[in-house]
Amino acid sequence: MAIISIHWTACVSLEQTKQGHSSLSSVSGSAEASSISTSSRLKYASLGVLVFQTTTLVLTMRYSRTLHTEEPLYLASSAVVCAELLKIVACILLVFRDHSFSVRSLNLVLKEEIINRPLLTLKLAIPSGIYTLQNNLLYVALSNLDAATYQVTYQLKILTTALFSVSMLGKRLGIYQWLSLVILMIGIALVQWPTEVSSSTGEKDLTASSQLIGLLAVLVACFSSGFAGVYFEKILKESKQSVWVRNIQLGLFGLVFGFGGVFTYDRERVLENGLFQGYNNVTWSVVALQALGGLVIAAVIKYADNILKGFATSISIILSTLISYFLLDDFDPTSVFFLGAMLVIAATFLYGCERTPAICTSKV
Numbered sequence: 001m002a003i004i005s006i007h008w009t010a011c012v013s014l015e016q017t018k019q020g021h022s023s024l025s026s027v028s029g030s031a032e033a034s035s036i037s038t039s040s041r042l043k044y045a046s047l048g049v050l051v052f053q054t055t056t057l058v059l060t061m062r063y064s065r066t067l068h069t070e071e072p073l074y075l076a077s078s079a080v081v082c083a084e085l086l087k088i089v090a091c092i093l094l095v096f097r098d099h100s101f102s103v104r105s106l107n108l109v110l111k112e113e114i115i116n117r118p119l120l121t122l123k124l125a126i127p128s129g130i131y132t133l134q135n136n137l138l139y140v141a142l143s144n145l146d147a148a149t150y151q152v153t154y155q156l157k158i159l160t161t162a163l164f165s166v167s168m169l170g171k172r173l174g175i176y177q178w179l180s181l182v183i184l185m186i187g188i189a190l191v192q193w194p195t196e197v198s199s200s201t202g203e204k205d206l207t208a209s210s211q212l213i214g215l216l217a218v219l220v221a222c223f224s225s226g227f228a229g230v231y232f233e234k235i236l237k238e239s240k241q242s243v244w245v246r247n248i249q250l251g252l253f254g255l256v257f258g259f260g261g262v263f264t265y266d267r268e269r270v271l272e273n274g275l276f277q278g279y280n281n282v283t284w285s286v287v288a289l290q291a292l293g294g295l296v297i298a299a300v301i302k303y304a305d306n307i308l309k310g311f312a313t314s315i316s317i318i319l320s321t322l323i324s325y326f327l328l329d330d331f332d333p334t335s336v337f338f339l340g341a342m343l344v345i346a347a348t349f350l351y352g353c354e355r356t357p358a359i360c361t362s363k364v
Helices: 004-065 075-097 103-115 117-123 125-144 149-167 176-191 208-238 243-265 267-274 279-303 306-328 335-363
Strands: none
Touching: 004 125, 004 149, 004 279, 004 306, 075 103, 075 243, 075 279, 103 243, 117 125, 125 149, 125 208, 125 243, 149 176, 149 267, 149 306, 149 335, 176 335, 208 243, 243 267, 267 306, 306 335
């Protein structure tokens, strides 16, 4: 009887242990499923915001630069300064949140990371100056190119970023990525293919000379974007600073360079009509969208992958094309443009396909 009792007790204990393990497994599985679901929602939410921000910024900036009003046109250089200031404020608030809304901790972080590390801070003067130049060039580009042509041509930054990554970071590109860069160049060449504008399309603001100015502005912006982005990535990898602190440092130098641009190129106009001449609700919308763009990209880098970013870029190009044609009425697409745009979209997807198997395996 004692043996039977011991055996029965052992069986009960074993059964309870199994039930306990089963309960723990179900809880663990439920938590993992919840985590994956949350991550998936964040991923697609960030991409949705990226599509909205990219498309809205380009179209709003184009509209603001071609809007005919009695007031003088706002200064692009002053808009860049305002965007940098707004970005600094947003990043300070994010650092403040990351340190449990403690003013003391915020002051210690900013002092330790920015003031007490002058050499590290000075390194960011280079990408900051280039970003300031790039932001000014984007205004020039969208003053002379329609939104759709700008959107497609600006994807050339994929090529410049890839080349600088290979030369500066020692990255190795796969066969699909090199192929995508060739397709990208062909697609952009087709998009920029000269076409005759018929008289039935009405009066056009764009001329051959202004299109050339816009194209040159985009090309320089692509090279500056590629170099500054890779340089900034290299600095981030060499230190453990928060990306928000880095953006504050970039913004501080951006303010210096931005004000330098204002008083170098627009000093007389500022003295005559003020820094905020020509500003309206559309202008402030452009400033806000440009300032928050970097924060959106940071969220996408954290939660999404290259394929989904390419998908977001493709949607943005399509939306910009449709809205430019139907609402802004400053774009008359041709079959050559559509062929080039499709090649650019295909190249964007193909460039991210190289790492797809590794991503899929890790998730499974």
